[in-house]
Amino acid sequence: MTLPGNDTQAGIRRRNLARVLQAVAAHGPLSRPAVAARIGLTRAGVAPLVDELLRAGLLAESGPAAPRGRGRPGSELVVSDRGPAGLGAEIGVDHLAVCAIDLGGRIRARAAVGAANRNSAPGPVLERLVALLVEVTGRIAAEGLRPAGLAVAVPGLVARGGTTVVHAPNLGWRAADLAPGLAPVTAPANSPAVPLTVENEANLGALAELRPAGADGGRPGPPPDFVHVSAEAGIGAAVVVDGQLLRGARGFAGELGHVPVYPDGRRCDCGGRGCLEQYAGEAAVLRASGAAAGRAAAGEAGPGARIALLARRASDGDPATVRALAEAGTALGIALAGAVNLLDPRAVVLGGALAGLAPWVLPSLERELTLRTAVAADPARAGGPAVTVSRLGADGPLLGAAHAALRAVLDDPLRSCAPADSPPVRTP
Amino acid sequence: MTLPGNDTQAGIRRRNLARVLQAVAAHGPLSRPAVAARIGLTRAGVAPLVDELLRAGLLAESGPAAPRGRGRPGSELVVSDRGPAGLGAEIGVDHLAVCAIDLGGRIRARAAVGAANRNSAPGPVLERLVALLVEVTGRIAAEGLRPAGLAVAVPGLVARGGTTVVHAPNLGWRAADLAPGLAPVTAPANSPAVPLTVENEANLGALAELRPAGADGGRPGPPPDFVHVSAEAGIGAAVVVDGQLLRGARGFAGELGHVPVYPDGRRCDCGGRGCLEQYAGEAAVLRASGAAAGRAAAGEAGPGARIALLARRASDGDPATVRALAEAGTALGIALAGAVNLLDPRAVVLGGALAGLAPWVLPSLERELTLRTAVAADPARAGGPAVTVSRLGADGPLLGAAHAALRAVLDDPLRSCAPADSPPVRTP
Numbered sequence: 043m044t045l046p047g048n049d050t051q052a053g054i055r056r057r058n059l060a061r062v063l064q065a066v067a068a069h070g071p072l073s074r075p076a077v078a079a080r081i082g083l084t085r086a087g088v089a090p091l092v093d094e095l096l097r098a099g100l101l102a103e104s105g106p107a108a109p110r111g112r113g114r115p116g117s118e119l120v121v122s123d124r125g126p127a128g129l130g131a132e133i134g135v136d137h138l139a140v141c142a143i144d145l146g147g148r149i150r151a152r153a154a155v156g157a158a159n160r161n162s163a164p165g166p167v168l169e170r171l172v173a174l175l176v177e178v179t180g181r182i183a184a185e186g187l188r189p190a191g192l193a194v195a196v197p198g199l200v201a202r203g204g205t206t207v208v209h210a211p212n213l214g215w216r217a218a219d220l221a222p223g224l225a226p227v228t229a230p231a232n233s234p235a236v237p238l239t240v241e242n243e244a245n246l247g248a249l250a251e252l253r254p255a256g257a258d259g260g261r262p263g264p265p266p267d268f269v270h271v272s273a274e275a276g277i278g279a280a281v282v283v284d285g286q287l288l289r290g291a292r293g294f295a296g297e298l299g300h301v302p303v304y305p306d307g308r309r310c311d312c313g314g315r316g317c318l319e320q321y322a323g324e325a326a327v328l329r330a331s332g333a334a335a336g337r338a339a340a341g342e343a344g345p346g347a348r349i350a351l352l353a354r355r356a357s358d359g360d361p362a363t364v365r366a367l368a369e370a371g372t373a374l375g376i377a378l379a380g381a382v383n384l385l386d387p388r389a390v391v392l393g394g395a396l397a398g399l400a401p402w403v404l405p406s407l408e409r410e411l412t413l414r415t416a417v418a419a420d421p422a423r424a425g426g427p428a429v430t431v432s433r434l435g436a437d438g439p440l441l442g443a444a445h446a447a448l449r450a451v452l453d454d455p456l457r458s459c460a461p462a463d464s465p466p467v468r469t470p
Numbered sequence: 471m472t473l474p475g476n477d478t479q480a481g482i483r484r485r486n487l488a489r490v491l492q493a494v495a496a497h498g499p500l501s502r503p504a505v506a507a508r509i510g511l512t513r514a515g516v517a518p519l520v521d522e523l524l525r526a527g528l529l530a531e532s533g534p535a536a537p538r539g540r541g542r543p544g545s546e547l548v549v550s551d552r553g554p555a556g557l558g559a560e561i562g563v564d565h566l567a568v569c570a571i572d573l574g575g576r577i578r579a580r581a582a583v584g585a586a587n588r589n590s591a592p593g594p595v596l597e598r599l600v601a602l603l604v605e606v607t608g609r610i611a612a613e614g615l616r617p618a619g620l621a622v623a624v625p626g627l628v629a630r631g632g633t634t635v636v637h638a639p640n641l642g643w644r645a646a647d648l649a650p651g652l653a654p655v656t657a658p659a660n661s662p663a664v665p666l667t668v669e670n671e672a673n674l675g676a677l678a679e680l681r682p683a684g685a686d687g688g689r690p691g692p693p694p695d696f697v698h699v700s701a702e703a704g705i706g707a708a709v710v711v712d713g714q715l716l717r718g719a720r721g722f723a724g725e726l727g728h729v730p731v732y733p734d735g736r737r738c739d740c741g742g743r744g745c746l747e748q749y750a751g752e753a754a755v756l757r758a759s760g761a762a763a764g765r766a767a768a769g770e771a772g773p774g775a776r777i778a779l780l781a782r783r784a785s786d787g788d789p790a791t792v793r794a795l796a797e798a799g800t801a802l803g804i805a806l807a808g809a810v811n812l813l814d815p816r817a818v819v820l821g822g823a824l825a826g827l828a829p830w831v832l833p834s835l836e837r838e839l840t841l842r843t844a845v846a847a848d849p850a851r852a853g854g855p856a857v858t859v860s861r862l863g864a865d866g867p868l869l870g871a872a873h874a875a876l877r878a879v880l881d882d883p884l885r886s887c888a889p890a891d892s893p894p895v896r897t898p
Contacts, residue, residue: 290814297811383725386718
């Protein structure tokens with residue numbers, strides 16, 4: 043009898059290798075018996091899987107040294123701090139950033155520059171991004187790490203599974219394929235190709251929240267059913283259901299910024315009226331706070347400066363800024379009430395720039411959300427979803443990109459990684 | 471090495487039995503080679519599975535009679551028209567309905583009565599429902615069918631996986647466990663227990679749309695990414711992603727009726743303001759159309775009479791009714807624009823009572839949806855999701871319930887069905 047692909051011996055072995063690597067990545071250091079217990083295999087079943095991952099350079103031994111000639115009874119397994127690295131990149135409206143993480147989720151190198159990307163053609167933006175990527179890959183190569191994948195976070199719609207930005211209104215990009223411009227990094231001379239992923243920044247921010255708690259010191263992340271809201275120039279959301287991103291039929295899910303909040307309200311660039319972005323987007327809040335005049339200066343000061351300006355004014359008690367942020371919270375609460383009534387998530391997570399503005403945005407947001415989700419609130423538990431603030435803040439999309447770039451290794455350890463004895467990647 | 475549950479031989483066999491039965495249910499009559507081709511197994515692999523399903527009485531042979539002593543080369547497989555039946559029941563605000571379908575999805579018996587269920591206690595409502603169920607099970611028992619499951623559609627929130635209606639505002643029910651009241655049907659004396667499912671009616675309406683096209687003569691259903699909107703007294707939605715219902719963390723997803731449409735608008739019973747139900751719910755439309763006075767009379771005339779009254783007035787050109795339905799369409803379009811921006815479904819399906827009112831609701835609904843989802847519309851394809859009208863109309867939730875009741879048989883044919891030689895179920 044033929045078996046479906048997943049049920050073949052090779053398929054089962056591949057899954058089990060992935061489960062061993064993922065268990066050690068999330069919870070290591072782990073002894074071999076602890077790995078076996080965690081993934082429900084026998085110790086005899088785990089041993090050859092561990093050996094194969096050690097040979098491939100994906101796992102390493104730590105812990106007490108082995109008594110000579112007696113095997114290594116007290117040894118523990120960790121993921122390798124050499125070998126594959128995930129490259130994350132972020133194209134923001136006013137900055138570019140790159141980071142590299144190792145299999146353990148540790149940031150091994152990062153670089154960022156301010157950049158005026160609004161209405162800049164993709165070509166020059168990608169040239170500057172390539173320069174940052176070359177800098178970062180050079181630094182990690184010196185530490186024995188090679189890029190296993192590159193994921194790029196963009197503030198716009200990306201065709202599902204593709205590398206083309208379908209529409210990024212705040213960059214002014216339409217139908218921009220990023221693959222050719224990134225070829226110097228993804229198809230280097232004399233080195234293996236580096237798989238490229240392009241993804242909406244809100245989606246990547248949400249993926250960063252999903253990382254195992256062990257990866258950044260044990261603080262638990264949100265439960266795997268949540269709506270993650272992030273803002274840079276626009277407002278995006280990512281819907282995570284049972285730990286999986288809901289991408290939509292064409293990959294365009296999560297356009298919270300264009301959910302109608304006041305249907306007869308302000309005209310939006312999208313052609314609609316009263317979209318959330320017209321009340322809680324960065325430009326709207328800057329205008330309402332009277333801080334729009336300071337914008338050019340803030341733009342020169344690098345990433346996040348405009349948000350920092352708002353946070354500073356609000357913490358100084360500037361009435362116009364405090365009012366503008368409260369109104370943004372009201373609009374966010376109305377839009378999120380719709381999302382919560384539709385999706386019944388366990389939590390709403392404020393990420394990206396919103397994380398830094400949470401003290402002034404949250405009270406009105408929570409008031410609207412509570413008022414408008416009563417029917418969906420469980421009377422027994424007296425409440426709807428928890429509203430939390432991302433522990434990653436504005437770093438979320440960049441870290442999420444780096445994690446997404448490593449995902450292929452964690453899901454299929456031996457296919458996506460060159461054997462340990464292959465020649466090292468050359469530094470460009 | 472231990473294998474995860476799904477990878478055991480028994481697990482694989484169970485899945486393959488289900489795939490054979492599902493293939494024949496959706497596409498039969500099928501020859502054995504056609505079954506093998508459709509599910510990607512060899513003919514030798516399929517033969518013992520088919521034999522086991524024939525022995526269990528779940529499959530039957532049709533087609534040309536077998537030449538004596540030569541096997542049955544021209545025989546084709548169909549699902550049995552005896553054996554397990556799915557019982558669907560619907561508790562509406564003004565009616566009760568029951569139907570039974572066989573494995574082929576054919577309706578074998580149905581019964582309905584008008585009933586004034588609003589603010590009636592669950593006990594008496596369930597007593598009347600049990601009487602209808604007894605009538606229907608008696609009729610199908612005479613045809614050799616036995617109930618394999620009962621699913622009940624209710625206009626309210628149901629705890630995920632449970633039998634308790636957490637809140638059904640239009641019935642006035644809170645924390646009502648339906649299991650005890652239905653015990654005469656689900657735990658009959660001298661017969662096997664009948665598993666009970668209680669589910670939100672909008673979810674079941676959406677499940678009915680998911681039935682294989684073969685089940686009702688080949689008309690294709692909507693693609694498996696859609697938002698299904700239905701209305702009885704309230705308005706509910708079901709979100710289907712990759713063919714699966716999105717239920718939400720607590721099972722409360724789909725509360726489209728309480729999505730804010732005009733945030734400073736009319737007060738809603740839920741405690742919010744400007745909820746969709748206040749503009750497009752049945753009571754709101756009846757009030758706005760001036761037809762509310764005819765309501766008591768219509769209530770006596772049985773299920774759907776109020777909707778029929780609206781449709782009659784609108785097709786007679788009554789200006790107040792036409793205007794009321796157009797305003798309902800506008801409100802629906804605004805709420806659905808939010809849902810489409812968030813979820814990017816392939817289609818929006820109007821079901822339940824809305825299907826019958828589509829001619830007057832659709833134009834304004836589509837206008838709002840197009841205006842407010844431009845950013846999520848694929849420029850290459852110039853459009854957002856298709857808006858379609860359910861082919862099942864007001865029958866959707868009831869049929870969906872009957873299908874849900876059969877689901878356990880189709881997913882695990884041998885566990886959930888008594889062997890063919892077990893004593894027949896007694897008619898109560």
